[in-house]
Amino acid sequence: MTTLIKLEIIRALRNKKFMFFSVIYPPALYLIIAGGADSKPIRGMQLDMGLYFMVSMAAFGAMTAVLLGNSERIAKERESGWVRQLRLTALPARGYVAAKMGAAATVSLPSIVLVMIVAATVKGVRLEAWQWLAIAGGTWLGSFVFAALGVAIGYLATGDAVRPIAMLIYFALAFLGGLWMPLTILPQWVQNIAEWLPTHAYTALGTAVEAGNAPHVKDMAVLAGYLLLFTAGAAWLYRKDTRKA
Numbered sequence: 001m002t003t004l005i006k007l008e009i010i011r012a013l014r015n016k017k018f019m020f021f022s023v024i025y026p027p028a029l030y031l032i033i034a035g036g037a038d039s040k041p042i043r044g045m046q047l048d049m050g051l052y053f054m055v056s057m058a059a060f061g062a063m064t065a066v067l068l069g070n071s072e073r074i075a076k077e078r079e080s081g082w083v084r085q086l087r088l089t090a091l092p093a094r095g096y097v098a099a100k101m102g103a104a105a106t107v108s109l110p111s112i113v114l115v116m117i118v119a120a121t122v123k124g125v126r127l128e129a130w131q132w133l134a135i136a137g138g139t140w141l142g143s144f145v146f147a148a149l150g151v152a153i154g155y156l157a158t159g160d161a162v163r164p165i166a167m168l169i170y171f172a173l174a175f176l177g178g179l180w181m182p183l184t185i186l187p188q189w190v191q192n193i194a195e196w197l198p199t200h201a202y203t204a205l206g207t208a209v210e211a212g213n214a215p216h217v218k219d220m221a222v223l224a225g226y227l228l229l230f231t232a233g234a235a236w237l238y239r240k241d242t243r244k245a
Helices: 002-014 016-034 049-080 082-087 093-121 129-156 162-176 188-194 198-210 217-244
Strands: none
Touching: 016 049, 016 093, 049 093, 049 129, 049 162, 049 198, 093 129, 093 217, 129 162, 129 198, 129 217, 162 188, 162 198, 198 217
16 A cells, blocks of 8 residues: 555656646635735634635645545546556555545645745744644645545546536535635625535634634534545445446
8 A cells, every 4th residue: 555655646746737736826826815915803703814814725725636636536547447457456445545545645735835834934924833733734634534535536427527526526615615715704604504514624723723722623523524424435436336347
């Protein structure tokens, strides 16, 4: 499994388009959104735009890397016959899913760090050392949830259909989860839905730390629940695809 993870990381790093959208695009989007924003607190929150969007854009970049990257790569591998070759090895379904998740999450780390560097140098975001480490670590660990979802989508859809399906889920989760704008300025029905979405819980880890608090137990429980659901679904779809071959 370790060899497969290394191979997946190398393949991702060689994909220039993938690296641009997962590593360069999020900090650039952060500058566009938060670059001209004032330092006044967001309505209903203790954070200003610079702080809020640092966490949301770091999460957005990680999601791009692990969800879109995983789903499209797996769908293409199924069509090319690479996955069929892996089935001839002793690698179990859980090992394949874990390898895909681990490789994708490792590649997402540069995006998270780069957004935080831009926030500190350009927007003047200042936090305690423990807060920087906690936000980076929490955002990285949380990305495993979406890495598992990416694997599941890759086995759920064909090569032609995987991109629109993945993009639809990706944008819906990003918007409804508050990655593009604070939920406090959105309608109440959106806020009610967001409370149970993994993207809201994902960004809430970082925003809680920015406010000087520990992440809420509910948010961690929501993420843990989705991680189990997506991982189990990905493993089941892998085994189902194996029986079809």
